[in-house]
Amino acid sequence: MEQTVEQKLKALYELQNIHTKIDKIRQVRGELPMEVADLEDDVLGLETRISKIKGELDDLEDSIVTRKNTIKDSQAAIKRYDTQLKEVKNNREYDALTKEIEIQGLDIQVAEKKIKEHGFEITSKTEIYEATKLQLESRKKDLEVKKGELDVITSETEKEEKDLQKKADKAEPTIDARLLVAYKRLRKNSVNGLAVVTIDRDSCSGCFNQIPPQRQLDIRQRKKIIVCEHCGRILVDEALTVEVAEA
Numbered sequence: 001m002e003q004t005v006e007q008k009l010k011a012l013y014e015l016q017n018i019h020t021k022i023d024k025i026r027q028v029r030g031e032l033p034m035e036v037a038d039l040e041d042d043v044l045g046l047e048t049r050i051s052k053i054k055g056e057l058d059d060l061e062d063s064i065v066t067r068k069n070t071i072k073d074s075q076a077a078i079k080r081y082d083t084q085l086k087e088v089k090n091n092r093e094y095d096a097l098t099k100e101i102e103i104q105g106l107d108i109q110v111a112e113k114k115i116k117e118h119g120f121e122i123t124s125k126t127e128i129y130e131a132t133k134l135q136l137e138s139r140k141k142d143l144e145v146k147k148g149e150l151d152v153i154t155s156e157t158e159k160e161e162k163d164l165q166k167k168a169d170k171a172e173p174t175i176d177a178r179l180l181v182a183y184k185r186l187r188k189n190s191v192n193g194l195a196v197v198t199i200d201r202d203s204c205s206g207c208f209n210q211i212p213p214q215r216q217l218d219i220r221q222r223k224k225i226i227v228c229e230h231c232g233r234i235l236v237d238e239a240l241t242v243e244v245a246e247a
Contacts, residue, residue, distance in 0.1 A: 004175065006222040009196075009236050011175050012183060013244050016196040018019070018168045023193045025157045025164075032150045039143040046136040060118045067118075074104040074111070075171040126166045142143070168218055186233060196234045207231035 003114070004197050006175075081101045088094045172180060186195035191207070197206040199216055209230040220237045227234055 005224055008179060009177055009222055009240060010244050012179060012196050012234060013236050013241060015168060015171045015175060018164055018171065019193060021166050027163045028157060029153050032146060036146050036150055039139060042139045043143055046132055046139060050129065050132050050136060053125055057122060058127055060085045060122050064115050064118050067115045070111045072106050074107045087241060097139060115172065194233060196236060198236055198238050204228040204231060204235065206233040
């Protein structure tokens, strides 16, 4: 049996009431879920940064060890070549050994320069590393506080929200399909989630624009679905809201 316009309007208004209660519960949580998500992203980003800096510091330390070993090897080579110089028999051997000693000396200079550069890098990166660790600790504390606040609010409202959502899920199939699509679109495009509104002081309680007397009469008669000419919300009369509340 097809619903009358009045039945459709009552069903829509009941659904709106349920959704408004759900919206109010979510408003109590406010920005907390978003704040928690943002802090979680911050913590993850800082942990990634710390891990990266730690890897860079380890690489620099390894490079210093390698350079120090290079210096030791070059010093040992120079000592060996110096010994061999005492035993050379011609100018060609002398020049070759002298050239090797010069190369090893250059290798030592390059290694020492790199060790010095790495030392400066380690000092700089260590400062950043420690500052980032402090920042991470601060973010983790903020996250713990916000999560605690969210857990308290969620635990207080979770059951109520689930019960209301079940009611909404049960109510939706009883509403005309096209009306339901229009209702959901209106809710989505509305800042306060109101798709069905009443007349308050001769005005739409959704956008506060005035409604002509004849249109108000049509709304009270409940013979057809009437929307606000300004905001597009579905309009119902105050008497209908009272009837729904008393049902």
